[in-house]
Amino acid sequence: MQDPPDPRLLKNRSRLGHKLRYALAHPRRVGPHLRRAARNARLRLRHRGDHVAFYRAVMASDTARSPEAAVGGVPSHARWLAIGRMQYDYLVAHGLRPGDRMLEIGCGNLRAGWRFIDHLEPGHYYGIDISPDILVEAKKTVVRYGLQDKLPYLTPVDDLTLDFLPDAWFTVVHAHSVFSHSPLEVVAECMANVGRVLAPGGFFDFTFDRTEGHEHQVLGEDFYYRTETLVRLAAKHGLAAHFMDDWERLPHGQSKLRLTHHPVVSH
Template sequence: MSEPLPPKRRNRASLAYQLRYAAKNPDKIRSYLGRVGRDLKFRLVSRDHVAYYRAVMRSDVAKDPEAAVGSRSHERWLALGRMQADYLIEHGLKPDDRLLEIGCGNLRAGWRFIDYLDAGNYYGLDISPDILLAAQNILVRQDLREKLPHLTLVNDLKLRFLPSEHFSVVHAHSVFSHSPIEVIDECLVHVGRVLVPGGFFDFTFDRTEGPEHHVLREDFYYRTETLISLAEKHGFSARFMDDWEQLPHGQSKIRVTRPA
């Protein structure tokens, strides 16, 4: 059953929105206050956004690795992974493509990509060592060790250790929805170097048609034109993926392509 996409003009950081939400969902007040306290603590001890969000993931993975990547149940974890993989395969991913997945998490979609791609053609990156340990468990559970996937811990999205013009497809699901604009800008700069000419980068984001904002430095909301303009500044062509909006996921998707 499809879930309705959230209204796109709401400013979830505003006090008015938070009060209305609390009045409608009193059972969630306690957990939200816990997040506020955690946010204050992690801001004090984190030197930058990557360190901050790594701490968030450590806290979430300790409770439930599948919930840590945004899945409220195992069934939902399976469904979201299947949705991502099916969509990318239907929109151009081939078995002989070399795929870089930024923010691979615990391989919610990644294990399906690994299974589909030729051996050695999957490369997953994440900033969280805790979620990458969970990803190793998924590789064992799905018996995919012979496909020789690469899983790598990173401190940023500069991709300095990866070869130029190596990947034909780059994929990032629910990464930019947790990233300030300077991290997105950094990523786009360096993805352009590792993509082959004609290669493409699909990423999701939390879309707003109102003011851009963030909630607790964990959830960031952007206007489509902001991210398309940023991609075009770095030499990509970019388009909004309208048909992705019809799927039950809650985020929007943009594809940027390096000119051939």
């Protein structure tokens, strides 16, 4: 018999009833939430129809207040380190080797990236982000940890077409808390192009906010998807998806899929 779904995965955070219950349970968070909602409404009007431009403005605003809190809303430096360490430990345990060529989509201020850079051979880490502001902080992280000799590449982008990157080059592609902030058309753009830059035998790991109920979004920032939606989208673009069950046991609140090229069948 199949286990019933986790009640937390059935929540629809966009519904008024959920918001009222949450406000009653967390009254101190109501003010910050309303201020964020007002700011996001202004930014959506300014960048109407362009989610990437909207979210770049969100990141600029958040980074100005706190570069570390801008990446995943972490409340302390210790938590920033812990989340980065969790990503690093998991990926190393699941196949990341020093000789890999890694692309990190949405590298932010290198919360996990500085550990990847240190682990990989020089010139093997490529980090991209839509926010120039957070990439300035990423450069500071490289300096803070003395990683200049590792020659990391840090590049701002305005989309996820990956058009400036070479074919079949990256053995590992990684995106943590990127699709959780992306509408489906942005996710689709990435999946339509990541297969081209992914080397044979390579993999693309990404996290997402999972729901087993209705797919929804909150404040234009947080997007909740059913696993099967992303699996189908990957298949549409020639990629096989594997749900990473053991990731679910870690303290992070998101789910993870690994995409690979479909194996070539010989006749």
